[in-house]
Amino acid sequence: MTTMKTKKFRGIPLSVLDLAPITEGSSAEQSFKNSADLAQHVEKWGFHRYWLAEHHNMPGIASSATSVIIGHIAGKTKHIRVGSGGIMLPNHATLVIAEQFGTLESLYPGRIDLGIGRAPGSDQATAFALRRTLHSQVEDFPLQLDELQAYFEVNPTARVRSFPGEGLHIPIWLLGSSGFSAQLAAEKGLPFSFASHFAPDYTLPALNIYRDHFKPSNVLKEPYAMVGVNVIAAETDEKAQWLATSQQQQFLSLRRGEPTQLKPPINNMDDIWDPFERTAIEKTLDSHATIVGAPETVKQKLESFLIETKANEVIINSQIFHHEDRLRSYEIIAEMMN
Template sequence: MIPLSVLDLVPVREGGTVGQALAETAALAQVAEAAGYRRFWVAEHHGMEGIAGGATSVVLAHIGHATSTIRIGAGGIMLPNHNPFVITEQFGTLDALFPGRIDLGLGRAPGADQRIAQALRKNLMEAADRFPQDVAELQARFAGYPPLPLAATPGTGADVEMWILGSSLFGASLAAHLGLPFAFASHFAPAQLDAALKLYRERFQPSETLEKPHVMAAMMVVAADTDEEAALLSTSGDQSFVALRTGSPGRLKPPVPGYRDSLPPELRAGLDFARSASAIGSPASVRQQMQAFIQRTQADEIIVAGAIWDPKARERSLQLTVEALRQGGV
């Protein structure tokens, strides 16, 4: 079976608290580990009432202590928000706490609107332009070579698996040039999926890290016992998507029957396009949709995202997804 991983945003539910969100994420990671998922990633977002993963490395420590074997990591750290030395220390610490389990996915976007630049006291445009150099510095700091004036402790010599994340050709080109694994954010930005994977594979340069291209593609997946139940559960994520696109993000809302039908045509079209890399339905439906996506992308791994308001329904979705693919021999 193709390796499956989980991308979690640490959603804060309407009627819930940040503390509950963190507890629910740890519980979800335990379910993912028991079900056989390879990785559990948390994405860095800032200034968003409904997402509690801003202090990503702290959240990963929390998840690490709740699990024992599953790889945990950032999907990703938005490197323009930081400096490589501090990220080396943070993920070196995580590697010391959870040896051989740490992934570091790196993205070039700020993870919020431009207000974050003022809050972080950073020029994010300049920082984004330095992204390739900062990735190379991170590699050097973890490797401890060439010797740098100040070694990161913890960090130097840490066994951290680095990934480049992207939703465009830029990330694909950089990952290929550096010989790093590449994860594409097709679960919300599928427009350049095929072109990016083609470019990455064609331009890939083998490295000490990786001998051949390695792709992880993201899907929005909501599995339930019936197609109707899954469609209803998926409306929580749909509401979050529309709220973000219309400038009014908030906490994760309960599902709403008929939500898509209530949207104006332009919003429904945008939502449908963003969800073109998704699998929603019963185990049989999810298996069919995921098989088609895997055949299309020839991905080496799939990482599943999906905002579901009921934590138990989210846990069951992960379990049903694995069972569906195992039964189908995917």
């Protein structure tokens, strides 16, 4: 396996969260081509890992078959870690996930991450279509996690075993947007990734819960927290703010219950949202965890974000309509790394 030293920003590794956006008038096929191209670029630029997220029934997100696209990206790259940010475990049989990620780790040894969450990644009707039942409860998630971990252990006496999967060391991360997964990650001694990019108000409380209650394990001796942030960078603040209207439109469509493909930038959001919608979306896309601007603006705000959160790692989402602008945004971030 080819290796390369990860570049860092102020001593912190930077990673990529890809929602595999389907832009207006485009297709999932083009989205996957764009994701592979982006992954190849960020690998060259020194980003640490490349994660994809499970969402369903979303016309603007192509990564619903998350394990499949992880394999595609890993096959198009050489050394960057590739994983899920995350797999929504209640949607799946734990054995299936163990087998899928056991397969991925066997194909791309030492490069696969398994980030898991407990949210459905969809609405209730879609959750039912995925699971054929809605009987699972929040309280079931720790048990599912125990089952998943057990499948990766060597246990010749178990009636059901994961092949491939058994005996493989695949890092399991817990993802969250509240205190529940923070508490569970601390209890289990696992790395934790918090979704600051859409739940900024809960970031510090969740990180405090994780760090204050962390119990060392054979996986991790000290807490390790990765925090999500939206970054849209361009040559000027004005262009970055214009590019950011695509993400604002995406959140507006979600708020209205009418998800769409990722729309092109527009000149004035006030033409399409009302004051209440604007307030709600600006609260979700809080300026602390949604950084929009020219290189110096991004640098200053990212530094402040790191000081505030004391994150061990940052994973960056950039919902930008034009692929070239998206590449340039990540390139600007890469240029800040030492």
